[in-house]
Amino acid sequence: MDDSRGRPKETGSAAGGHHGEPEWNGGPPSLHGVGSSPAADFRSLGLSAAVLAAVERAGYATPTPVQAGLIPRALRGVDVLGQARTGTGKTASFVLPILERMATQGRGGSPRALVLVPTRELAVQVKDEFEKLAHGSGIQCVAIYGGKPLKGQIDKLSRHPAVVVGTPGRVLDHLGRGTLSLAGLDIVTLDEADRMLDIGFRPDIEKILRRCPEGRQTLLLSATVPADVQKLATRYMRDPEMMDFSTNELAVETIEQRYFTVDPTRKFDLLVRLLEREQPRQAIVFCRTKRGTDKVFEKLARRRQRGRGHRSAARDDRAEQTEGHADVACIHGDLAQNVRDRVMRQFRDGSVRILVATDVVGRGIDVTSVSHIINYDIPEFCDDYVHRVGRTGRMGREGIAFTFVSPEEGPQLTRIEIRIDRLLARDELDGFEAFDRRPAPAPVVQLPTGGFGRTPAEPPVAEAEPPPPPKPSAAALLGKGRGPKRHRRAL
Numbered sequence: 001m002d003d004s005r006g007r008p009k010e011t012g013s014a015a016g017g018h019h020g021e022p023e024w025n026g027g028p029p030s031l032h033g034v035g036s037s038p039a040a041d042f043r044s045l046g047l048s049a050a051v052l053a054a055v056e057r058a059g060y061a062t063p064t065p066v067q068a069g070l071i072p073r074a075l076r077g078v079d080v081l082g083q084a085r086t087g088t089g090k091t092a093s094f095v096l097p098i099l100e101r102m103a104t105q106g107r108g109g110s111p112r113a114l115v116l117v118p119t120r121e122l123a124v125q126v127k128d129e130f131e132k133l134a135h136g137s138g139i140q141c142v143a144i145y146g147g148k149p150l151k152g153q154i155d156k157l158s159r160h161p162a163v164v165v166g167t168p169g170r171v172l173d174h175l176g177r178g179t180l181s182l183a184g185l186d187i188v189t190l191d192e193a194d195r196m197l198d199i200g201f202r203p204d205i206e207k208i209l210r211r212c213p214e215g216r217q218t219l220l221l222s223a224t225v226p227a228d229v230q231k232l233a234t235r236y237m238r239d240p241e242m243m244d245f246s247t248n249e250l251a252v253e254t255i256e257q258r259y260f261t262v263d264p265t266r267k268f269d270l271l272v273r274l275l276e277r278e279q280p281r282q283a284i285v286f287c288r289t290k291r292g293t294d295k296v297f298e299k300l301a302r303r304r305q306r307g308r309g310h311r312s313a314a315r316d317d318r319a320e321q322t323e324g325h326a327d328v329a330c331i332h333g334d335l336a337q338n339v340r341d342r343v344m345r346q347f348r349d350g351s352v353r354i355l356v357a358t359d360v361v362g363r364g365i366d367v368t369s370v371s372h373i374i375n376y377d378i379p380e381f382c383d384d385y386v387h388r389v390g391r392t393g394r395m396g397r398e399g400i401a402f403t404f405v406s407p408e409e410g411p412q413l414t415r416i417e418i419r420i421d422r423l424l425a426r427d428e429l430d431g432f433e434a435f436d437r438r439p440a441p442a443p444v445v446q447l448p449t450g451g452f453g454r455t456p457a458e459p460p461v462a463e464a465e466p467p468p469p470p471k472p473s474a475a476a477l478l479g480k481g482r483g484p485k486r487h488r489r490a491l
Contacts, residue, residue, distance in 0.1 A: 045071045051100055054133045064089035066245040071096055074187075074219060079237040081220045081229075084245040085390055091129045091366075094189045094219050099130075101186055102139050102162050110184035114212070115165040116205065118195040120145040120337065121344055125366050126165045126191065139163065144170045144180075147337030154179045168196065168204035175211065182212050193222040193229050194383065202228065209236045223390065224383050255389055258427040259403040259413060267404050268299055270432050271376060274402060275354070277429070280372035282347070284365065285356045286388050288377035290332040296376060297330035297356040304328055304354075327353040359384050365391055375403040378412050382419035402427065 042055050042063055063071070066084040073080050074097035084090045098113045117123050123143045130141035142156045144166035150173070157164070157179050164171075164180065174180035188209070190196065196205060209218075218237045222229050233240050262270050271285065285300075287293040304327070329343045329352045346352040348367055357365065359379065370392045379385045385403075392399025403424065405413050417423055 042067075046075050047071070047096060048100060048103060050103065050137065051096055051133075054099070054135065054137070055096070057135065058132050060092065064093075066090045067093040067096075069243055069245055070094065070219070073241060073243075074217070075100060077217055079218045079220075079240040080243060081222075081225070081233045081237065081240045082243045082245055083223070083225050084221055085223050085386070088245065090221050090245075091126055091191070092133065094191070094221065095126070095129050095133055097219075098163060098187055098189070099134055099137070099139060102137075109160060110181040111161060111164045112184055112186045113163040113189070114171070114182065114185055114187075114208075115163070115189045115191060116168055116171065116196065116208065117165060117191045118167065118199060118201065120147060120167065120340065121331075121365060122192065123165050123167060124341070124344070130163055130165070141165060144174060146170050147340070150174075150177075168201045168208060171208055172204050175208070182208070185212050185216050187217045187219065188212055189219045189221070190232075191221050193220050193232065194224045194226060195387070197226075197228045197232070198381075198383075202232070205232070206236070223387060226383075255392060255398075256400040257389065257403075257422070257424045258400070259405050259424045260427055260429070260432065261405050261407065262432050264406045266432060267376060268296065270404065270429065271296070271300070271374065272303055273429050273432070274374065278372055278400075280353070282350070282353050282367065282370045283355070283372035283374060284370060284388075284391050285354065285374045285376050286379070287356060287358060288380065290334050290358055292377065293330050293332045293356050293358055297328065300354065300356065301328045327351070328356070329354075330356040332358040359388065367391075371399055373399065373401040375401070378403055378405055378409050379416075382416050385416045386420065 042052055042060065045063060045068065047055070066082065066088045067090075070080055070082055070090070070093040074094065082090070082093075084093075094115070098115075102112060115126055117126060123145045127141050127143040130139075134141065140159065140161040141163040142153070142161040142165070144153045144157070144164060146167060146169055153170075153174070154177075157174065166174075171180065175182070190205070196202075218240070220229070220233055220237065220240070233242075260270060260274075275283070285296060287296055329346060331340055331343045335343075343352065343355070344365070347355050347365070350369065355365070356376075373389055373392045375385070375388060379388060389401045392401060403413070403416075413424070
């Protein structure tokens with residue numbers, strides 16, 4: 001028996017399971033490379049006149065390689081695992097097929113499309129893309145994520161939106177409360193799948209996929225395809241087409257990449273000098289921890305205020321701090337959601353020029369005007385470097401990325417260069433040459449026997465201890481000219 005898309009329907013396991021449990025052979029599925037020459041225009045991709053009008057209204061002229069490769073396959077109803085770097089137009093590559101699917105009659109009463117994303121910021125970004133491309137069509141999209149009151153989201157879900165975009169944790173919350181049903185789903189999209197697995201969403205994703213209809217279509221998009229992503233695709237997708245939309249180099253040619261070797265105690269001073277030299281249009285400064293993000297933001301905001309001649313005391317409240325400085329802001333997971341929303345709104349409209357961010361939150365930042373990326377802390381994982389650098393050079397624009405490396409972090413830099421198959425150019429600023437605090441090795445000398453050895457270090461000469469002071473006499477202790485005190489005999 002065939003399903004509605006003409007593919008053989010499998011029987012057996014419960015709905016939403018792993019489609020007949022295909023065996024995992026331990027080897028990676030092959031990714032089919034996609035040619036770099038994009039389609040001439042969107043009309044050749046099989047989109048309807050209504051969707052083409054939305055594309056033209058949004059200002060999209062020529063499809064990118066990921067759009068040209070993914071859209072026709074998604075319209076045919078096949079499952080696709082696509083490897084695509086951020087900033088290549090991949091959001092529109094799954095939004096347009098979903099809108100095309102919404103034009104047909106659905107089961108009604110529940111959402112027909114679900115998009116899972118790793119962060120709140122990315123959920124808002126995807127929802128905005130849906131609203132832009134679905135303008136005037138009557139197709140509703142709702143974003144559900146943590147940090148916002150449940151009641152408002154429940155009210156929006158009660159209006160039966162066609163598309164739901166959400167983080168896995170909040171989607172499970174609504175499923176548990178019965179305010180969200182997945183029974184009518186036609187298509188499920190996992191965006192930034194590698195990041196969702198990195199931050200521990202795998203159990204939540206599997207619970208959600210097991211509750212989806214068996215006959216659904218699944219699209220999985222990821223900047224990298226490690227073993228965990230491959231296993232997820234094999235278990236929960238039906239004969240997926242593996243497609244590699246990334247370029248041969250993980251970092252495209254439009255992004256210039258350099259590094260500074262700097263002593264850790266002077267990183268902030270180097271950051272200030274670098275910003276003065278580069279004068280970026282917009283820049284993101286990546287730190288490894290939330291506390292480090294706060295510290296860099298506070299110091300940078302005070303420094304830039306002094307540079308403008310405005311000397312004011314720093315406010316204690318973090319939200320007030322973020323709001324009080326004209327062109328510097330910070331964003332990380334500990335900030336209240338309304339503060340994060342405000343910061344992202346200001347960064348998108350250009351009123352914030354310098355954004356200090358952590359990796360997890362920074363993954364959802366899609367601003368085409370970002371010209372500079374500064375890795376204040378070298379990333380712990382090589383893939384995080386790829387994602388950080390991907391915040392600039394978006395949609396073919398030029399960008400530059402700088403990485404601060406301490407003398408002890410050389411091996412981490414080497415691993416990054418191996419991962420991206422490219423050597424980073426070394427940059428320098430006067431007065432910021434790094435130095436190694438480790439003691440220099442002893443000089444090598446030739447021994448009389450013909451061998452070599454190191455000159456033994458001479459032991460330090462111990463200073464002579466001063467003689468102890470003479471012990472005072474009993475008379476001196478009792479007082480001059482006084483004899484010992486005599487106690488009267490008890491009567």
